Amino acid sequence: MKKFRKILSLALAGLMIAGLAACGTKTPTTPTETATFKAGTYDGEADGFHGKIKVKVTVTATEITDIKVEHTETEGLGDKAVEKIVEMVKVNTSLKVDAVTGATYSSKGILEAITAALKAAGADVEKLKAKEIASGETKGDVEKTADVIVIGGGGAGLAAAVSAHQNGAKVIVVEKMSRLGGNTMISGSAYNAADSSRQSALTMTALEKQTVENIIAGTYEDALVKTWQETLKKEWTEYLASGKTTLFDSPSLHKLQTYLGGDKKGTPELIDVFADNAYPAIEWLESLGMEFKDYVFTVLGGLWNRAHKPEKPLGTGFMETYENYLEKNKADIEVILDTTAKEFIVKDGAVVGVACEGKNGKVTLNATKGVVLATGGFGANVEMRNEYNTVLWPDLTNVKTTNHTGATGDGIVMAEAVDAKLMGMEYIQLLPMGDPVTGSLSGNIEQGVQNRIFVNKEGVRFVDEGARRDTMTKALMEQTDAYMWVIVDKNSYPTGDTKNNFNETIDDLVAAGRAFKADTLEDLAKQIGVDPVAFVKSVEDFNKAVDGAAKDEFGRTLFDKKIDTAPFYAGARVPTVHHTMGGVSINANAQVIDANGNVIKGLYAAGEVTGGLHGTNRLGGNALADINVFGRIAGKNAATMK
Incomplete structure (x- = not known):
């Protein structure tokens, strides 16, 4: 995840009015204007996904002329939500702006920060929240045709789109979210x-x-x-x-x-x-x-x-690679966003298209050669998780997820409606690595399996940290409050600006209270509230196993360096839903198989929407x-x- 410091300004120089730089400087209104704000520049801030989002909003009596933003939201995802919302608020002088799908925390943070600034400017916030925004979009039904229709704009879908085009096809990608990326992006x-x-x-x-x-x-x-x-x-x-x-x-x-x-x-x-x-x-x-x-x-x-x-960082490398290809070949590859696939169009026993619902009407997409289903899993669909969670886990209703909000299993339901065989739906993967607040993977301080350990609230190791994901998560669920600390040292973070696997620096994580730092193990134990004697013994026993002086008590086989060099770090983690192994059955050609074991002509599938591989x-x-x-x-x- 790329964490970055960014200053965003959407104002045009020609719109700037002299004297607005000082907070509270007033600009007189004409008799025909209705004053909405006290002219000036006002500050606002709120929590985003990765820290504080801070804004400076400049207004005249009737307009928002400038919004400057300082934030550390995810590049390619949260930052896009911030930009889109800032633009919509500014152009429409309205707070009735929908959150950007897949970036809920970033959307909420920027809206709250702008709202705080406008409130300081004397605005009637509730009135601004009710002010309608003109869409400017043409309403009506749409019908399009291509050689290959790809349903889903995440990694699997875009890999399919690129591959189909490389093999001579004209392609349409349809995505229900307002952005491409799916779980791949995060x-x-x-x-x-x-x-x-x-x-x-x-x-x-x-x-x-x-x-x-x-x-x-x-x-x-x-x-x-x-x-x-x-x-x-x-x-x-x-x-x-x-x-x-x-x-x-x-x-x-x-x-x-x-x-x-x-x-x-x-x-x-x-x-x-x-x-x-x-x-x-x-x-x-x-x-x-x-x-x-x-x-x-x-x-x-x-x-x-x-x-x-x-x-x-994150999935930005994958997504930029796909999207660059799409941009270079946009004459042959069309991307349709904010449009939800509803059902397959079947003719003479073959899938020949998909019926969709757009923001302004029905969208019918016809395929002359084939349809690829790549809509992902159902990790963000609590009802669906609970329906199929019959084997591995206790109730998952209140367990957060690493998944983006669009991972709701829509494609699996669509495929089942055309008699596709489902398999492995009961196998849902949890990780022991969720952020305690959001359930996301961000904030995780581990750099790799070999150089970190887990301790519970008592400061004691409880599992082989190199084991399978389900093994580690089941062990974590047996600990007090299903809560653990990841422990690393300077070997993982040689400097304070060393970044984790989500592009967050350890210094920033410590400053935000998402990680803890100490020069001794005893001090670290005190900061995270675990028994120092038990904690120090856990680290010492691990170090003996690294040296080969003793066999690891949990049978761990993956080691590299000891945890023995200050500064020492700790980060909290909890169980989180991560992946759904089940889905539609496919063969080695990625063709979807029906309940009788036969190929469904014209229908292919890839990625987390499928079952059988894992x-x-x-x-x-x-x-x-x-x-x-x-x-x-x-x-x-x-x-x-x-």
């Missing part, structure tokens, strides 16, 4: 793929060797999975014979860890395609202009050092690989298959 951006080049910088540990050997020695029933086992055994034998000491990895190991990580419930045919194409999809993204850092790391619940990190539990870092691998496949096949 993701942590980790992308799993076996990559010998980047992994050659890492040294294989004895515990990692044992992990590979345990996987090879496992018992597998599925014929395809057995071929992975045999391939891995051969690769491992060759690795040992070579005398190499660098980190071992291969698509075969990735497949087996994905399969085992989902309790052998994942569909082997999908896993096979997924892992074989994960790195080629990175190369595809790079060919489109995307840049990745030259190292890999282990993301939370990823189980192995194969997560790639984009150069740009089984009961998704490995951290597999989602962004999933959306690009199967988005690319879905787009190509929608454009070319008959």
